[in-house]
Amino acid sequence: MFDDIREAILAGQLSPGTRLPPTRELARELSIARNTVLYAYERLTDEGYTHTHGGSGTYVGDTAPDPALLARIADPGRAGEPALPADQSRLSLRARELLASVGASDLQVGAFVPGIPDVSQFPRGVWQRLITKVWKTASQEQLGYGSRHGHPPLKRALTEYLSLARGVDCSPEQIIVTQGSHQAIDLCARLLADPGELVWVEDPCYWGARSVFRSAGLRMDGIAVDEHGIRPPVAPESAPRLIFVTPSHQYPSGVVMSLARRRLLTELAHRHNAWIIEDDYDSEFRYQGAPLPSLQGLDPHRNTIYVGSFSKVLYPGLRLAFLIVPPELVDAFSVAQSELHRGGQLSVQAALAEFISDGHYAAHVRRMRKIYGERQMLLIDELQRQLGDEVAIVGTDTGLHLSVILRHANDQLVSRFALAHGIVARPLSSYFADSLQAQNGLVLGYGGVADAEIAPAVGKLARAIELVKGS
Ligand SMILES: Cc1ncc(COP(=O)(O)O)c(C=O)c1O
Structure with a gap:
C-alpha cells in the first residue's frame, strides 16, 4: 500500500x-x-x-x-544498500552484474546489523600505547610497502596463537596478510581458478564471497546446507575448482559443520583436485560445546586455504585479515599480492604482533565471549517473551548473530517494515541462490547492540511482524 x-x-x-x-x-x-x-x-x-x-x-x-531514501526503497530486500547509478551503459558487464545484487549495507550500526562487534569494549588504552611505542622507533622499512606480505613478528605470533586456539597447522611463512577477508578470497579466486570455472558456495551463502567470485568471472553452484553444514554431492555433474565454506559458523544460518562432514569435504576436494577456502571469520566466540579444529588443520591432503580476519575480534575498520596457504602456493600468493594490492600497514601489524604475544588478544577474546554470550541470552529471552511461537531461533552455538525462522510472516516484508522503524533485520531468504530451498527468516546480529537497546528493538520487530501478518 x-x-x-x-x-x-x-x-x-x-x-x-x-x-x-x-x-x-x-x-x-x-x-x-x-x-x-x-x-x-x-x-x-x-x-x-x-x-x-x-x-x-x-x-x-x-x-x-530524499533521493537516498528513494533508492533504498527501490529494492526493499536489502537493508540500506547504496543507490545504483541511473545510467549503467558505460559500465562493464561484470560491474553491472555486481551492482545488480549488492549485499553491503550503508547502515553499519545498531540493531540488528550482522557481523558488527562491540567496538566500545575494545581496549583502546593498550592499543594506543602499543601504536605509540611502535611509532617511536618505526624504521623506514616499517613505513614502506614491506615484502613477503606480513610483518614477520605478527606471522610468528599468529602461528602460535592459531595452532593453540584453532588447531591450524602452518609455519609463519605460509601466512599472507591482506586488507580484509574479501581481498583474501579475491586472491584465491584469481590465482586458483580461471573465468568460467566452477566454485561451490554454500546455499545460503555470505553475500561478500558471492560478489568476489562473481566479479572474478567464476561460475557458482549453491550447495545446500543442512544441520551438519554443507552437503556436497558425492558424484557431481561437474567438479569444482574451488569450494568456499564457513565451517565454524555457517553464514548466515549459524550451523557448525560436523566432524564427519569436514572429513567428507576434504576427501571430495582431494578427489576433484579442488581447493577449499575456509572462511573462519568469527570462530572465537563459541558459547556451547568445545570448538572443532579448523578444516585446515584436519585436511590430510593440504588442499585447504584458511582465511582469518581481525574484524570481529578487534574492529572492522582495521582492515586486516590473512590467508594461510600451503607451502607450494606461498610464492605465487606473495608475488600476486604485491602486484595487485601492494603491502603496507606494517606499523599497525607490529603493534598487533605485540598485542597478541603479550596476551591482550586472548584476554580480549575471553572477555568478549562472556559479554556476547550474555547478550545473546538477552536477545533470546526477549525474542521468546515478545514473539513466542512466531519464531524458531537457530544458530546460537557461536558467533555474533543468530537467525530466526518466521512461522507466519514473509521475511522480505518484515525486513522492509522493520527498516522503516530503524531496525535492520536482513531477510534470510535473500541469502539463498535456490529460491525453492530459501528459508523464511531473519538474520539478527547482536554483537554491536547495547544491552539496553535489545528489548525496544525486539519490540519494533514484533510490531513489524504483527503488521505483516495482519496485511
Ligand atoms: C562470513 C564472513 N566472512 C568475512 C567477513 C568480512 O571480514 P573482513 O572484515 O575481514 O573483510 C564477514 C563480515 O561480516 C563475514 O560475515
Missing part, C-alpha cells in the same frame, strides 16, 4: 494538497486491517510524502523526498 500511494504521488496522480481517504474507510473498502493502512500512512509521513493537519487527515505534501 505504501508503494502504491508513493508511486501515485511521484507520478503526479495524487497532487500536493490532496487529502488521502480516512484510514478506517480505506481499510473497509480494501478489506484489510486498519493497522496496515495506519502503518502505510505513518511511513508516508515519516518519509516526507504526506503531512497531517492535527486530527483532520493526511495530505499529500509538496516537498520531494
Whole structure:
C-alpha cells in the first residue's frame, strides 16, 4: 500500500494538497486491517510524502523526498544498500552484474546489523600505547610497502596463537596478510581458478564471497546446507575448482559443520583436485560445546586455504585479515599480492604482533565471549517473551548473530517494515541462490547492540511482524 500511494504521488496522480481517504474507510473498502493502512500512512509521513493537519487527515505534501531514501526503497530486500547509478551503459558487464545484487549495507550500526562487534569494549588504552611505542622507533622499512606480505613478528605470533586456539597447522611463512577477508578470497579466486570455472558456495551463502567470485568471472553452484553444514554431492555433474565454506559458523544460518562432514569435504576436494577456502571469520566466540579444529588443520591432503580476519575480534575498520596457504602456493600468493594490492600497514601489524604475544588478544577474546554470550541470552529471552511461537531461533552455538525462522510472516516484508522503524533485520531468504530451498527468516546480529537497546528493538520487530501478518 505504501508503494502504491508513493508511486501515485511521484507520478503526479495524487497532487500536493490532496487529502488521502480516512484510514478506517480505506481499510473497509480494501478489506484489510486498519493497522496496515495506519502503518502505510505513518511511513508516508515519516518519509516526507504526506503531512497531517492535527486530527483532520493526511495530505499529500509538496516537498520531494530524499533521493537516498528513494533508492533504498527501490529494492526493499536489502537493508540500506547504496543507490545504483541511473545510467549503467558505460559500465562493464561484470560491474553491472555486481551492482545488480549488492549485499553491503550503508547502515553499519545498531540493531540488528550482522557481523558488527562491540567496538566500545575494545581496549583502546593498550592499543594506543602499543601504536605509540611502535611509532617511536618505526624504521623506514616499517613505513614502506614491506615484502613477503606480513610483518614477520605478527606471522610468528599468529602461528602460535592459531595452532593453540584453532588447531591450524602452518609455519609463519605460509601466512599472507591482506586488507580484509574479501581481498583474501579475491586472491584465491584469481590465482586458483580461471573465468568460467566452477566454485561451490554454500546455499545460503555470505553475500561478500558471492560478489568476489562473481566479479572474478567464476561460475557458482549453491550447495545446500543442512544441520551438519554443507552437503556436497558425492558424484557431481561437474567438479569444482574451488569450494568456499564457513565451517565454524555457517553464514548466515549459524550451523557448525560436523566432524564427519569436514572429513567428507576434504576427501571430495582431494578427489576433484579442488581447493577449499575456509572462511573462519568469527570462530572465537563459541558459547556451547568445545570448538572443532579448523578444516585446515584436519585436511590430510593440504588442499585447504584458511582465511582469518581481525574484524570481529578487534574492529572492522582495521582492515586486516590473512590467508594461510600451503607451502607450494606461498610464492605465487606473495608475488600476486604485491602486484595487485601492494603491502603496507606494517606499523599497525607490529603493534598487533605485540598485542597478541603479550596476551591482550586472548584476554580480549575471553572477555568478549562472556559479554556476547550474555547478550545473546538477552536477545533470546526477549525474542521468546515478545514473539513466542512466531519464531524458531537457530544458530546460537557461536558467533555474533543468530537467525530466526518466521512461522507466519514473509521475511522480505518484515525486513522492509522493520527498516522503516530503524531496525535492520536482513531477510534470510535473500541469502539463498535456490529460491525453492530459501528459508523464511531473519538474520539478527547482536554483537554491536547495547544491552539496553535489545528489548525496544525486539519490540519494533514484533510490531513489524504483527503488521505483516495482519496485511
Ligand atoms: C562470513 C564472513 N566472512 C568475512 C567477513 C568480512 O571480514 P573482513 O572484515 O575481514 O573483510 C564477514 C563480515 O561480516 C563475514 O560475515
